[in-house]
Amino acid sequence: MSAFTPPLLFESHPNLAFDVPRLMAIVNATPDSFSDGGLLYKKDRIDRDATLFRLQQVVAEGAEIIDIGGESTRPGASAISVQEEMDRVLPVLELAAAETDLAISIDTSSPELMREAAKKGAHLINDVRALSRPGAVEAAASTGLPVCLMHMQGAPASMQVSPNYKDVVRDVVCYLQSRIDACVNAGIDSTRICIDPGFGFGKTLEHNLLLLKYLSELKKLGFPLLVGLSRKSMIDHLLKRDLKDRLPASLALGLMSLERGANILRVHDIRETRDIIDAFVAVRYCD
Ligand code: 8Y7
Numbered sequence: 001m002s003a004f005t006p007p008l009l010f011e012s013h014p015n016l017a018f019d020v021p022r023l024m025a026i027v028n029a030t031p032d033s034f035s036d037g038g039l040l041y042k043k044d045r046i047d048r049d050a051t052l053f054r055l056q057q058v059v060a061e062g063a064e065i066i067d068i069g070g071e072s073t074r075p076g077a078s079a080i081s082v083q084e085e086m087d088r089v090l091p092v093l094e095l096a097a098a099e100t101d102l103a104i105s106i107d108t109s110s111p112e113l114m115r116e117a118a119k120k121g122a123h124l125i126n127d128v129r130a131l132s133r134p135g136a137v138e139a140a141a142s143t144g145l146p147v148c149l150m151h152m153q154g155a156p157a158s159m160q161v162s163p164n165y166k167d168v169v170r171d172v173v174c175y176l177q178s179r180i181d182a183c184v185n186a187g188i189d190s191t192r193i194c195i196d197p198g199f200g201f202g203k204t205l206e207h208n209l210l211l212l213k214y215l216s217e218l219k220k221l222g223f224p225l226l227v228g229l230s231r232k233s234m235i236d237h238l239l240k241r242d243l244k245d246r247l248p249a250s251l252a253l254g255l256m257s258l259e260r261g262a263n264i265l266r267v268h269d270i271r272e273t274r275d276i277i278d279a280f281v282a283v284r285y286c287d
Pocket of ligand 1: 026069073074107126127128148150196198199226227228229230232266
Protein backbone atom coordinates (compact mmCIF):
# COMPACT_ATOMS: atom_id res chain seq x y z
CA MET A 1 0.00 0.00 0.00
CA SER A 2 2.43 2.69 1.14
CA ALA A 3 6.04 2.90 0.00
CA PHE A 4 8.42 0.93 2.19
CA THR A 5 10.49 3.13 4.46
CA PRO A 6 13.31 1.34 6.23
CA PRO A 7 13.19 1.60 10.02
CA LEU A 8 15.37 4.34 11.42
CA LEU A 9 18.19 3.13 13.58
CA PHE A 10 21.45 4.18 15.16
CA GLU A 11 24.22 1.66 14.69
CA SER A 12 25.93 2.33 18.01
CA HIS A 13 23.61 -0.06 19.91
CA PRO A 14 20.86 -2.58 19.03
CA ASN A 15 18.44 -0.88 21.45
CA LEU A 16 18.63 2.21 19.25
CA ALA A 17 16.70 0.57 16.41
CA PHE A 18 13.38 2.36 16.08
CA ASP A 19 11.19 -0.33 14.58
CA VAL A 20 9.49 -0.11 17.99
CA PRO A 21 9.40 2.80 20.45
CA ARG A 22 12.18 2.63 23.03
CA LEU A 23 12.15 3.30 26.74
CA MET A 24 14.83 5.63 28.08
CA ALA A 25 15.18 5.64 31.88
CA ILE A 26 16.39 8.78 33.59
CA VAL A 27 19.38 8.13 35.85
CA ASN A 28 20.40 11.32 37.59
CA ALA A 29 23.97 11.35 38.87
CA THR A 30 23.11 14.53 40.77
CA PRO A 31 22.72 15.15 44.48
CA ASP A 32 19.80 17.52 43.83
CA SER A 33 17.50 16.60 40.90
CA PHE A 34 13.84 17.42 41.28
CA SER A 35 12.51 13.90 41.54
CA ASP A 36 15.31 11.37 42.03
CA GLY A 37 18.35 13.40 43.10
CA GLY A 38 20.79 11.68 45.46
CA LEU A 39 19.66 8.12 44.68
CA LEU A 40 23.18 7.08 43.68
CA TYR A 41 24.86 8.92 46.54
CA LYS A 42 26.21 8.00 49.95
CA LYS A 43 27.87 10.67 52.08
CA ASP A 44 27.98 13.23 49.24
CA ARG A 45 29.72 10.84 46.82
CA ILE A 46 28.54 8.55 44.01
CA ASP A 47 28.36 5.13 45.63
CA ARG A 48 29.21 1.99 43.61
CA ASP A 49 26.73 -0.33 45.34
CA ALA A 50 23.87 2.18 45.26
CA THR A 51 24.54 2.78 41.57
CA LEU A 52 24.74 -0.93 40.73
CA PHE A 53 21.50 -1.51 42.61
CA ARG A 54 19.74 1.25 40.68
CA LEU A 55 21.10 0.01 37.33
CA GLN A 56 19.89 -3.53 38.01
CA GLN A 57 16.50 -2.17 39.02
CA VAL A 58 16.26 -0.13 35.83
CA VAL A 59 17.06 -3.20 33.72
CA ALA A 60 14.56 -5.38 35.60
CA GLU A 61 11.83 -2.80 35.09
CA GLY A 62 12.29 -2.86 31.32
CA ALA A 63 14.49 0.08 30.33
CA GLU A 64 16.38 -0.21 27.04
CA ILE A 65 18.34 3.03 27.25
CA ILE A 66 19.58 4.97 30.28
CA ASP A 67 20.17 8.69 30.19
CA ILE A 68 22.89 9.61 32.67
CA GLY A 69 23.08 13.28 33.63
CA GLY A 70 25.24 15.18 36.09
CA GLU A 71 23.99 18.73 35.62
CA SER A 72 20.60 19.70 36.97
CA THR A 73 18.67 21.82 34.45
CA ARG A 74 15.85 22.63 36.87
CA PRO A 75 14.84 26.27 36.56
CA GLY A 76 17.14 28.07 38.98
CA ALA A 77 19.60 25.19 39.55
CA SER A 78 23.17 26.34 40.12
CA ALA A 79 25.87 25.70 37.53
CA ILE A 80 28.65 23.19 38.17
CA SER A 81 32.17 22.86 36.75
CA VAL A 82 32.94 20.45 33.91
CA GLN A 83 35.18 18.54 36.33
CA GLU A 84 32.33 18.13 38.79
CA GLU A 85 30.05 17.00 36.00
CA MET A 86 32.61 14.41 34.84
CA ASP A 87 33.15 13.18 38.40
CA ARG A 88 29.43 12.55 38.68
CA VAL A 89 28.73 11.00 35.30
CA LEU A 90 31.78 8.92 34.36
CA PRO A 91 31.70 6.42 37.27
CA VAL A 92 28.03 5.70 36.55
CA LEU A 93 28.75 5.33 32.84
CA GLU A 94 31.64 2.93 33.49
CA LEU A 95 29.51 0.77 35.74
CA ALA A 96 26.63 0.73 33.26
CA ALA A 97 28.96 -0.22 30.41
CA ALA A 98 30.61 -3.00 32.44
CA GLU A 99 27.55 -4.45 34.15
CA THR A 100 24.59 -3.99 31.78
CA ASP A 101 23.66 -4.34 28.11
CA LEU A 102 21.75 -1.05 28.13
CA ALA A 103 22.26 1.60 25.49
CA ILE A 104 23.93 4.47 27.34
CA SER A 105 22.96 8.06 26.66
CA ILE A 106 24.93 10.89 28.23
CA ASP A 107 22.98 14.03 29.07
CA THR A 108 25.56 16.78 28.67
CA SER A 109 26.41 20.03 26.90
CA SER A 110 30.14 19.81 27.69
CA PRO A 111 32.50 18.96 24.82
CA GLU A 112 35.05 17.47 27.24
CA LEU A 113 32.52 15.07 28.72
CA MET A 114 31.25 14.08 25.25
CA ARG A 115 34.76 12.96 24.30
CA GLU A 116 35.43 11.12 27.57
CA ALA A 117 32.04 9.45 27.56
CA ALA A 118 32.57 8.14 24.03
CA LYS A 119 35.89 6.59 25.11
CA LYS A 120 34.20 4.91 28.04
CA GLY A 121 31.41 3.27 26.08
CA ALA A 122 28.53 5.74 25.63
CA HIS A 123 26.15 5.13 22.71
CA LEU A 124 24.30 8.46 22.42
CA ILE A 125 24.87 12.12 23.31
CA ASN A 126 21.77 13.92 24.61
CA ASP A 127 22.26 17.67 24.69
CA VAL A 128 19.49 19.96 25.95
CA ARG A 129 21.45 22.81 24.33
CA ALA A 130 21.51 21.05 20.93
CA LEU A 131 25.33 21.22 20.71
CA SER A 132 25.30 25.02 20.87
CA ARG A 133 28.22 25.43 23.30
CA PRO A 134 31.55 26.39 21.70
CA GLY A 135 33.25 23.20 20.49
CA ALA A 136 30.26 20.94 21.15
CA VAL A 137 29.35 20.15 17.55
CA GLU A 138 32.98 19.37 16.76
CA ALA A 139 33.38 17.22 19.87
CA ALA A 140 30.20 15.28 19.13
CA ALA A 141 31.25 14.80 15.50
CA SER A 142 34.64 13.48 16.56
CA THR A 143 33.01 10.73 18.65
CA GLY A 144 31.01 9.33 15.73
CA LEU A 145 28.10 8.81 18.14
CA PRO A 146 24.48 9.67 17.43
CA VAL A 147 23.19 12.88 19.02
CA CYS A 148 19.88 14.11 20.36
CA LEU A 149 19.22 17.78 19.61
CA MET A 150 16.71 19.35 22.01
CA HIS A 151 15.04 22.72 21.70
CA MET A 152 15.31 25.16 24.61
CA GLN A 153 14.48 28.86 24.67
CA GLY A 154 16.90 30.79 26.88
CA ALA A 155 19.00 29.23 29.64
CA PRO A 156 17.81 27.00 32.50
CA ALA A 157 18.16 29.71 35.17
CA SER A 158 15.69 32.08 33.47
CA MET A 159 13.91 30.12 30.73
CA GLN A 160 10.55 30.02 32.49
CA VAL A 161 10.40 33.77 33.22
CA SER A 162 8.69 34.87 29.98
CA PRO A 163 8.75 32.28 27.19
CA ASN A 164 7.78 33.93 23.92
CA TYR A 165 7.18 32.63 20.39
CA LYS A 166 5.57 33.86 17.19
CA ASP A 167 4.38 30.35 16.39
CA VAL A 168 5.82 27.84 18.83
CA VAL A 169 5.57 24.79 16.53
CA ARG A 170 7.12 26.59 13.56
CA ASP A 171 9.79 28.23 15.72
CA VAL A 172 10.83 24.90 17.26
CA VAL A 173 10.88 23.19 13.85
CA CYS A 174 13.04 26.02 12.42
CA TYR A 175 15.44 25.93 15.35
CA LEU A 176 15.85 22.15 15.15
CA GLN A 177 16.39 22.37 11.37
CA SER A 178 19.13 24.97 11.93
CA ARG A 179 20.85 22.74 14.50
CA ILE A 180 20.53 19.71 12.18
CA ASP A 181 22.22 21.79 9.46
CA ALA A 182 25.01 22.82 11.83
CA CYS A 183 25.59 19.16 12.73
CA VAL A 184 25.59 17.93 9.14
CA ASN A 185 27.98 20.75 8.15
CA ALA A 186 30.35 19.63 10.92
CA GLY A 187 30.34 16.06 9.63
CA ILE A 188 27.67 14.42 11.79
CA ASP A 189 25.88 12.01 9.48
CA SER A 190 22.14 12.68 9.20
CA THR A 191 21.55 9.02 10.13
CA ARG A 192 22.98 9.85 13.56
CA ILE A 193 20.61 12.64 14.59
CA CYS A 194 17.46 12.58 16.68
CA ILE A 195 15.36 15.57 17.73
CA ASP A 196 13.28 16.66 20.71
CA PRO A 197 10.91 19.63 21.22
CA GLY A 198 12.16 20.06 24.81
CA PHE A 199 8.92 20.10 26.76
CA GLY A 200 9.15 22.57 29.65
CA PHE A 201 12.35 24.24 28.47
CA GLY A 202 11.36 27.88 27.98
CA LYS A 203 7.68 27.10 27.35
CA THR A 204 4.36 27.98 28.92
CA LEU A 205 1.68 25.34 29.41
CA GLU A 206 0.03 26.46 26.18
CA HIS A 207 3.31 26.16 24.27
CA ASN A 208 3.79 22.63 25.62
CA LEU A 209 0.24 21.60 24.69
CA LEU A 210 0.61 22.95 21.16
CA LEU A 211 3.92 21.14 20.69
CA LEU A 212 2.36 17.86 21.77
CA LYS A 213 -0.74 18.35 19.65
CA TYR A 214 1.34 19.08 16.56
CA LEU A 215 4.23 16.69 17.27
CA SER A 216 3.68 15.23 13.79
CA GLU A 217 5.10 18.50 12.39
CA LEU A 218 8.43 17.63 14.01
CA LYS A 219 8.21 14.09 12.63
CA LYS A 220 8.08 15.60 9.15
CA LEU A 221 11.74 16.61 9.53
CA GLY A 222 12.45 12.90 9.10
CA PHE A 223 14.43 12.10 12.24
CA PRO A 224 13.78 9.85 15.20
CA LEU A 225 11.93 11.76 17.89
CA LEU A 226 12.70 11.72 21.61
CA VAL A 227 10.08 13.03 24.03
CA GLY A 228 10.43 13.89 27.71
CA LEU A 229 7.21 14.68 29.53
CA SER A 230 7.70 12.55 32.64
CA ARG A 231 6.50 14.26 35.85
CA LYS A 232 7.13 17.69 34.33
CA SER A 233 5.68 20.78 35.97
CA MET A 234 3.35 21.33 33.00
CA ILE A 235 1.28 18.55 34.60
CA ASP A 236 1.06 20.66 37.76
CA HIS A 237 0.09 23.70 35.72
CA LEU A 238 -2.58 21.70 33.92
CA LEU A 239 -3.99 19.59 36.76
CA LYS A 240 -2.53 20.92 40.03
CA ARG A 241 -0.61 17.78 40.86
CA ASP A 242 2.36 17.38 43.21
CA LEU A 243 5.37 15.45 41.93
CA LYS A 244 4.16 12.19 43.45
CA ASP A 245 0.76 12.44 41.74
CA ARG A 246 1.92 13.06 38.18
CA LEU A 247 2.13 9.44 37.00
CA PRO A 248 -1.31 9.07 35.33
CA ALA A 249 -0.87 12.25 33.29
CA SER A 250 2.75 11.33 32.47
CA LEU A 251 1.54 8.03 31.02
CA ALA A 252 -1.32 9.64 29.11
CA LEU A 253 0.98 12.26 27.59
CA GLY A 254 3.51 9.52 26.81
CA LEU A 255 0.89 7.49 24.96
CA MET A 256 -0.23 10.58 23.04
CA SER A 257 3.40 11.07 22.01
CA LEU A 258 3.62 7.46 20.82
CA GLU A 259 0.47 7.94 18.72
CA ARG A 260 2.12 10.97 17.12
CA GLY A 261 5.32 9.11 16.27
CA ALA A 262 7.68 9.41 19.25
CA ASN A 263 10.54 6.90 19.00
CA ILE A 264 12.01 7.28 22.49
CA LEU A 265 10.19 8.11 25.74
CA ARG A 266 12.47 9.56 28.42
CA VAL A 267 10.89 8.75 31.78
CA HIS A 268 11.26 8.26 35.52
CA ASP A 269 8.55 5.59 35.90
CA ILE A 270 10.01 2.66 34.03
CA ARG A 271 7.70 -0.26 34.83
CA GLU A 272 4.56 1.73 34.09
CA THR A 273 5.95 3.16 30.85
CA ARG A 274 7.03 -0.35 29.76
CA ASP A 275 3.36 -1.34 29.96
CA ILE A 276 2.10 1.51 27.78
CA ILE A 277 4.81 0.93 25.16
CA ASP A 278 4.10 -2.83 25.09
CA ALA A 279 0.36 -2.23 24.78
CA PHE A 280 0.93 0.36 22.03
CA VAL A 281 3.21 -2.02 20.09
CA ALA A 282 0.73 -4.90 20.45
CA VAL A 283 -2.00 -2.86 18.80
CA ARG A 284 0.28 -1.46 16.11
CA TYR A 285 1.51 -4.89 14.97
CA CYS A 286 -1.62 -6.98 15.51
CA ASP A 287 -2.39 -7.65 11.86
C1 8Y7 B 1 14.72 16.45 28.87
C2 8Y7 B 1 16.07 16.11 28.76
C3 8Y7 B 1 15.67 16.82 30.79
C4 8Y7 B 1 13.89 16.31 27.74
C5 8Y7 B 1 15.84 15.52 26.54
C6 8Y7 B 1 13.51 16.63 33.36
C7 8Y7 B 1 18.06 16.15 30.26
C8 8Y7 B 1 14.40 17.76 33.09
N1 8Y7 B 1 14.48 16.87 30.15
N2 8Y7 B 1 16.63 15.65 27.61
N3 8Y7 B 1 16.67 16.35 29.96
N4 8Y7 B 1 14.50 15.83 26.60
N5 8Y7 B 1 16.34 15.07 25.38
O1 8Y7 B 1 12.34 16.94 33.73
O2 8Y7 B 1 12.69 16.60 27.72
O3 8Y7 B 1 13.87 15.45 33.28
S1 8Y7 B 1 15.99 17.29 32.43
